[in-house]
Amino acid sequence: MIDIRxxxxxxxxRPRWTEALPLIAMAGGYVVFSNYLVFAASVMVMAIFALSLxxxxxxxxxxxxxxxxxxxxxxxxSGLMALAGLKDPIVNSVCAxxxxxxxxxxAGPLLLRLRGIRLIMVTLGLAAIVxxxxxxxxxxTGGHDGLQNIEFSAVLGRFDWSxxxxxxxxxxxxxxxxxxxxxxxxxxxxxxxxxQGVRENEARMLVLxxxxxxxxxLAFVISAGLAGLAGALATETNAFVSLDALSIDxxxxxxxxxxxxxxxxxxxxxxxxxxxMSVQYFTQELNPAYWMFAIGALLIAVVRFGRGGLLxxxxxxxxxxxxxxxxx
Amino acid sequence: xxxxxxGVAFVGLYGLSYGILLFIISIGLVITMGLMRVMNLAHGxxxxxxxxxxxxxxxxxxxxxxxxxxxxxxxxxxxxVLLERAVFAYLYSASDLDQVLMTLGVNFVVIAFLTLVFxxxxxxxxxxxxxxxxxxxxxxxxxxxxxxxxxxxxxxAALVYFGFERTSFGARLRxxxxxxxxxxxxxxxxxxxxxxxxxxxxxxxxxxxGVGMGLMPLEPFYPLKYLVLVLIVVSLSGTGDVRSAxxxxxxxxxxxxxxxxxxxxxxxxxxxxxxxxxxxxRRDGLFVPxxxx
Numbered sequence: 059m060i061d062i063r064x065x066x067x068x069x070x071x072r073p074r075w076t077e078a079l080p081l082i083a084m085a086g087g088y089v090v091f092s093n094y095l096v097f098a099a100s101v102m103v104m105a106i107f108a109l110s111l112x113x114x115x116x117x118x119x120x121x122x123x124x125x126x127x128x129x130x131x132x133x134x135x136s137g138l139m140a141l142a143g144l145k146d147p148i149v150n151s152v153c154a155x156x157x158x159x160x161x162x163x164x165a166g167p168l169l170l171r172l173r174g175i176r177l178i179m180v181t182l183g184l185a186a187i188v189x190x191x192x193x194x195x196x197x198x199t200g201g202h203d204g205l206q207n208i209e210f211s212a213v214l215g216r217f218d219w220s221x222x223x224x225x226x227x228x229x230x231x232x233x234x235x236x237x238x239x240x241x242x243x244x245x246x247x248x249x250x251x252x253x254q255g256v257r258e259n260e261a262r263m264l265v266l267x268x269x270x271x272x273x274x275x276l277a278f279v280i281s282a283g284l285a286g287l288a289g290a291l292a293t294e295t296n297a298f299v300s301l302d303a304l305s306i307d308x309x310x311x312x313x314x315x316x317x318x319x320x321x322x323x324x325x326x327x328x329x330x331x332x333x334x335m336s337v338q339y340f341t342q343e344l345n346p347a348y349w350m351f352a353i354g355a356l357l358i359a360v361v362r363f364g365r366g367g368l369l370x371x372x373x374x375x376x377x378x379x380x381x382x383x384x385x386x
Numbered sequence: 387x388x389x390x391x392x393g394v395a396f397v398g399l400y401g402l403s404y405g406i407l408l409f410i411i412s413i414g415l416v417i418t419m420g421l422m423r424v425m426n427l428a429h430g431x432x433x434x435x436x437x438x439x440x441x442x443x444x445x446x447x448x449x450x451x452x453x454x455x456x457x458x459x460x461x462x463x464x465x466x467v468l469l470e471r472a473v474f475a476y477l478y479s480a481s482d483l484d485q486v487l488m489t490l491g492v493n494f495v496v497i498a499f500l501t502l503v504f505x506x507x508x509x510x511x512x513x514x515x516x517x518x519x520x521x522x523x524x525x526x527x528x529x530x531x532x533x534x535x536x537x538x539x540x541x542x543a544a545l546v547y548f549g550f551e552r553t554s555f556g557a558r559l560r561x562x563x564x565x566x567x568x569x570x571x572x573x574x575x576x577x578x579x580x581x582x583x584x585x586x587x588x589x590x591x592x593x594x595x596g597v598g599m600g601l602m603p604l605e606p607f608y609p610l611k612y613l614v615l616v617l618i619v620v621s622l623s624g625t626g627d628v629r630s631a632x633x634x635x636x637x638x639x640x641x642x643x644x645x646x647x648x649x650x651x652x653x654x655x656x657x658x659x660x661x662x663x664x665x666x667x668r669r670d671g672l673f674v675p676x677x678x679x
Contacts, residue, residue: 097452121482167664174482175425178667183662186614190655306610310490317487347501347606354494361488362476 073242080238080328085233088224095223096295101335102230103292107239107308108316108327110284115313116322117245119257120170123309124181127188128158128282130304132289137205137299138198143366145211147229148371158286159279160370166278170271189304204300205280208293219297226295233291237284240322242281253277257322314353317360320367329368395526398646403532405639406539407531407601409632411594412619413546413611416586416631419620420563423579424477428492429591430616434608435496436462436592438504441512451514455596459589462659466588470581493609493616500606511599531600538597542590543632550628559583614658621665 084102091098107129114120135154136147144150165184172180192199199205212218217225244250252273255263263270294301302308311334319330338349360367366374415429437460443454473492477485517531550556562569562576570576595604602612615638622634638661645657 115483119483121486123486137610172666175419175617176621178425178427178486179614179621180662180665182617183614183658187655187658187662194652313487315492321483345502347498347506350494350501351498352496354491354496357487357494358473361480361484361491362473 067183077242077325080237080325084235088227088231092222092224095227095336097335097339099223099226099230099295100292101331102234103288103295104312104315104335105328105331106234106291107231108312108319108331109150109237109241109287109324110288111309111312111319112324112327113244113284114281116316116326117250117257118253118274118281119260120274120278121174121178122169123178123306123313124185124188125281125285125312126304126306126308127185128162128285129289129292129308130162130188130192131158132286132300132361133293133303134192134199134205134289135161136290137208137293140208140210140293143207145209147210147213147294148330150210151233151287151294154223154290155283155287158289158323159283161273162279162282166282167271170278179297180283185304185306185309189301189306192304193301199301200295200299201342201366202301204298204382206298208297208299210294210297223295230291230295233287237287239326241284245324249273249276254322311353314357317357318367320369323366323369326367326369333368389423392526393647397640398645399523399526399528399536400532400647401640401643402636403536403539403639404601404643406536406543407594407598408615408619408639409635410539410542411591411598412616412623412635413628413631414584414590415616416620416623416627417559417563417583418587420582420627421559421566421576422478424474425482425489425563426474427486427489427613427617428496428609429587430609430612431493431496432462432466432588432591433598433602433612434500434593434604434606435465435595436589437595437608438509439592440502441509441598441599441604442504444512451512452518455583455593458596459592462592463585463589466585467581470584474584493613496609497606500608504606506606509604511603513600517600535597535601538593542593545629546590547628547632555579555582560627618658618661618665622661622668 087098088095107125110128114122114125131156132151135157136150137151139145139150169177169180174201193201196202210219213225213229219225245253252263252268255266255268256270256273262271289303292303311380315330316327316332317330317332319328320326337352341349411430411433414432415426418426418429420425439458439461440451440454443449443457444451447454449457469492473488477488480488513531517534520527520529521533523533548556550559557649558569558574559579561572562574562579566576595602595608602608619631619635619638622638623631641661642657647659649656
């Protein structure tokens with residue numbers, strides 16, 4: 059008989075001390091990077107977006123390249139609500155996330171019938187259509203100029219949006235902490251295990267009687283909602299929305315961040331967003347083509363050599379240090 | 387009646403020339419997808435490099451258009467052989483996700499390279515004077531350039547069809563597309579077959595980039611800009627065979643042109659919606675009989 063004790067999938071999930079590190083880093087970042095709080099808030103927004111991609115691509119194995127549609131829905135949703143007079147950021151964020159999740163629920167059953175190149179093509183194509191439609195519908199989206207001078211009321215009625223970004227930082231950090239903890243719960247649940255089962259072997263999960271299509275749809279809805287939340291937070295912290303929020307490039311950059319940090323490991327989204335955006339931020343005086351070149355080379359390198367991104371490489375290093383000689 | 391007929395003639399001529407260009411660019415990807423199941427999202431990069439190289443050779447080396455085009459095609463095919471060994475060969479056994487990440491990476495490297503060398507803006511097409519103006523087709527006049535494009539396109543399609551259906555290389559290729567394991571078992575070297583067809587496909591894409599520069603303007607983001615269009619053709623043509631690829635490419639060309647002609651405001655993206663709906667509805671391709679589920 060095979061000894062299955064100690065197999066991670068069968069154990070009840072117990073948090074490890076390392077998992078508190080991101081939360082500590084978020085709190086510490088407020089003190090250490092006090093001159094870069096606005097930038098740090100935008101990094102955390104991208105981390106939430108990358109997290110939503112990790113759920114659907116990394117854990118469920120559904121390869122979509124059109125997730126910016128949900129990010130853009132959230133961004134425009136929250137912005138339009140504010141322009142219509144509903145200015146509470148928390149209410150708007152929740153509504154925007156629900157809007158994106160709703161659209162995900164409508165689109166999921168259609169998209170999730172597809173696999174491989176067709177799914178990639180259809181998600182890319184839909185994203186292109188939505189972008190074009192938003193560009194044309196300038197009465198609603200402001201077209202090329204986007205939505206500008208959006209005002210939000212103070213967070214919880216007490217904390218005004220300060221110029222130094224301190225409110226934005228704490229506000230987004232709280233959402234990110236919630237998102238990380240929520241994701242941890244989702245992927246450790248039996249539902250999360252089933253998703254990973256589908257990723258590894260869909261046919262087997264079907265034979266086992268798992269409601270694969272329903273599980274994938276649920277994952278898609280959660281992921282869409284999280285992406286919508288990220289978009290809403292971007293609008294609230296920047297006070298404007300541009301068409302970039304809907305662009306295919308955004309989906310691709312977020313995927314690059316995720317790949318850099320490590321796909322399918324939850325914290326890879328955080329590490330990837332921080333490293334990617336920091337390097338981009340501090341090299342922005344250079345020709346953007348160098349940066350493009352670096353992303354490309356990096357993607358190739360991650361697939362070719364560093365399986366699992368930065369976190370995966372750290373894991374491998376750690377295992378080698380722990381058991382010298384037994385290294386793979 | 388008269389405006390209707392001239393409309394049909396317009397859509398037919400412009401749609402065919404557009405569709406056949408799509409065929410030249412996409413056929414390589416259709417075959418490599420069918421053969422090795424590699425999702426090469428960087429296929430458009432070969433077309434971009436081909437187009438840029440053609441213009442650069444004409445401008446800097448002063449080569450005539452035809453010669454520059456030939457050099458670009460051969461150069462890109464050679465580059466494809468190198469890339470296949472260095473990058474793509476690794477992807478044959480990789481997951482879909484790895485294939486997407488790596489080929490997107492190749493796209494970015496090519497885009498960055500084109501931006502650094504040729505600048506971030508549109509790279510103006512440099513077609514020879516003999517291709518300017520228009521010719522009289524009897525029932526209406528038509529741009530010389532489009533006529534040239536269509537002629538080249540159908541000649542290439544005929545050649546590819548002949549190579550695929552009537553030569554022993556084509557027979558081995560078809561066998562490998564249908565059942566790779568079986569083809570290997572009877573002694574077909576599928577690896578070498580793939581290298582060759584990959585190079586030919588890349589060369590054809592380069593040809594498409596070079597002859598199509600008047601229709602699909604060259605810019606650094608070319609590989610991503612036309613990615614959706616190429617993928618639509620690949621998805622609609624189903625399993626890699628030349629006839630369905632030709633049918634799918636012409637269909638996309640005609641539908642896209644008709645959409646832009648009939649509904650100038652929204653045709654540009656409504657048509658995409660229609661094509662995408664078609665892909666969702668007919669998952670196995672346009673010309674494949676629907677299988678019972």
